[in-house]
Amino acid sequence: MNRIPYSEEFDLSVVHDLDELNNMAKLCIRCGLRQGCTGVVFGEGNAGSGLMLIGEGPGADEDRLGRPFVGKAGQLLDNILQAIGLERFTHTYIANVVKCRPPGNRAPGPEEAMQCLPWLHRQIELISPRIIVLLGNTALQYLIDPSARITKMRGHWLTSKSGIKIMPTYHPAALLRDMSKKRPVWEDFQKVSEEFKKL
Secondary structure (H helix, E strand, C coil): CCCCCCCCCCCHHHCCCHHHHHHHHCCCCCCHHHHHCCCCCCCEECCCCCEEEEECCCCHHHHHHCCCCCCHHHHHHHHHHHHCCCCHHHHCEEEECCCCCCHHHCCCCHHHHHHHHHHHHHHHHHHCCCEEEEECHHHHHHHCCCCCCHHHHCCCCEECCCCCEEEEECCHHHHHHCHHHHHHHHHHHHHHHHHHCCC
């Protein structure tokens, strides 16, 4: 299959299937990240669960395996979910702001994120989650407000124009660097668990 650039004029709203969207995303070369990574990490999980988790972007382990949140931060996320009675493949769908690994696991730049966000926005539309958990500053800033800070907004419910309940919290990688964030994240996911039980 020939690699074709994703065109700004192309209307992703005509794509009505996650698998088709995934196959198209694999061909995207809109930014330089695709040239420096192994492959596109689209997302995975139960698209019908009602709960979507959105992180920053793939790291080295994710890039190697082609799956989101499989490194140390991903293992911690699995443990957090398990502690509130959820299992990632049954109860969540997990994706990232960017689908390709930024070099050195750095945060994606504004241009990289803006080129990749149409894929995520269409994912959200197709999945139609009732609850979204934004994991970290990058997801919060690119999906809610560029000036937002996770330290100020975590733990507080937001609601999208379409009625999706949104919970910002710290990225699991932040907990690995600073264990004092563990309790706030636990409190945030307890709120998520309470809402999930209402679905």
